[in-house]
Amino acid sequence: MFGVGFCLGASNVSVVKINGLNGEIEQAESKAHDGNPKKVLAEYLWDKGYSQADRLAVTGRKFKEIVNLPALSEPEATELAYKFLKKKYPEADFIVSAGGETFIVYKLDKYGKIINVFTGNKCASGTGEFFLQQIARMDLDVEKALELALNQEEEYLVSGRCSVFCKSDCTHALNKGVDKGKVVAGLCRMMATKIIELLEKSAEKRVWLVGGTSRNKV
Structure with missing residues (x-):
C-alpha cells in the first residue's frame, strides 16, 4: 500500500x-x-x-x-510539503521556490500557511532553465559546469537585469577567452543575488530553499 x-x-x-x-x-x-x-x-x-x-x-x-x-496548486503543495517536512527540519519563515522558470518566495505564518508571496521580475535570467541554456552553449553539462565553477577564486560578473544582457555578457566573456568556469561562477552568483534581493523584503531569516536550482552548491 x-x-x-x-x-x-x-x-x-x-x-x-x-x-x-x-x-x-x-x-x-x-x-x-x-x-x-x-x-x-x-x-x-x-x-x-x-x-x-x-x-x-x-x-x-x-x-x-x-x-x-x-x-x-503549487501553494497547496508547498504548504503540505512544509507540514510534512517540518517534523524533521527546523521551522521556516520563508520558502524559496527556485525552479526552472520562476523564483517565488512564500512567507509563512506560525501555522505554516502562506500569507504573502514575493516574486522577481518576469525576466528569465536567473532561472534554472536559463542557466541550463547558457551552460549548453559552452558545451557543458550541469555536473561539469559546477565542477569548473567551484574551482574558481573569483567569478566573471554578468547582468541579472535582463536575460538578453546576461546572455550577451556571457558571449562577450567567452569570445575574450575568459575561463568557462569563471562565467559559470558568475551565473551562479547572479542567481543567488536574485534570491537574496527577494528575501531582503523582510527581516525574517529562517529560510528553506526548494526547487531544482537549490541543488546548485556553488
Whole structure:
C-alpha cells in the first residue's frame, strides 16, 4: 500500500513514493524531461510500477493539465510539503521556490500557511532553465559546469537585469577567452543575488530553499 506524488516542472519530472501505513517517504527521484514531460511521466508510471499506487496526485506550475489526475496548486503543495517536512527540519519563515522558470518566495505564518508571496521580475535570467541554456552553449553539462565553477577564486560578473544582457555578457566573456568556469561562477552568483534581493523584503531569516536550482552548491 503506497501513494505517489508527481511534480511536473518546467525542466524536470519529480516523483515521491509514500508508505501508505506510516506516511514516510520510501523513495524520491527526479529526471529531466527535455521538453517531453509525458514521456518521462509514462516511464515512471509503467516502467517503474508507480501506476500500482493506491493514491496518485500531481502538481507543477506548467504541465499538470496534461494528465487526468487529482491536481494541487503549487501553494497547496508547498504548504503540505512544509507540514510534512517540518517534523524533521527546523521551522521556516520563508520558502524559496527556485525552479526552472520562476523564483517565488512564500512567507509563512506560525501555522505554516502562506500569507504573502514575493516574486522577481518576469525576466528569465536567473532561472534554472536559463542557466541550463547558457551552460549548453559552452558545451557543458550541469555536473561539469559546477565542477569548473567551484574551482574558481573569483567569478566573471554578468547582468541579472535582463536575460538578453546576461546572455550577451556571457558571449562577450567567452569570445575574450575568459575561463568557462569563471562565467559559470558568475551565473551562479547572479542567481543567488536574485534570491537574496527577494528575501531582503523582510527581516525574517529562517529560510528553506526548494526547487531544482537549490541543488546548485556553488
